[in-house]
Amino acid sequence: MKDDEKILSQFDLRQFLTYRLSKLQNALNAQAGHVLASHGDITLTEWRILYILRSMSTATMSQIVKESRLDKAQISRAIKGLVDKGLIASVQDERDQRRQLLSATAEGRALKEKILPIMMRRQEAMTEGLTQAEIDTFIKVLDQLDETALRREF
Structure with a gap:
């Protein structure tokens, strides 16, 4: 057995960061x-798109894809669902006819405001029992993993 194979055979899947994060x-x-x-x-x-539109007010699908790092097809389906539900509006960009400008409707903003306190309580529950130093360290580690995830060569 090669050294690499021996190391891998002793390595528990639960020790892989990617497995645990997934x-x-x-x-x-x-x-x-x-x-x-x-x-x-x-x-x-759909929630993530509504939340992104909260800070951007108007955005293109490309901007939402870039901000969320979600699959373009997944974002496209969610945008269609939000438009069909009347939660976002889509208008053609006058400067670039290929692009649609997306914005939350009054109904979309109201729904976001209704759900936001619930999602904030969920966020607080996740950090309950952690010190601010632990949270800061965790965020720092996530930032480092986020940067590493952009790399393609190893």
Whole structure:
């Protein structure tokens, strides 16, 4: 057995950061999906788009994709769903006919304001029992992992 194979055979999958982060992400997404479906009948991706539009007021799909780092097709389907539900408006950009400018409607802003306190309580529950120093360290680690995730060569 080669040295690399020996090391890998002794390595528990639960020790891989990517495995643990993926499991955590799946659990948190399921939790958020349940909360959003029961309080607003929207998906997690739709919620993220509404929240992004909160800070940008008007955005293109490309800007939302860049900000969220979600799949373009997933964002496109969610935008269609939000438009169909009357939660966002889509108008053609006069300067570039290929682009649509997206903005939250009054209904979309009202739904976001209704759900935001619930999502903030969820956020607080996740950090309950952690010191500010632990939270700061965790954010620093996430930032470093985020940068590493952009690399393509190893």
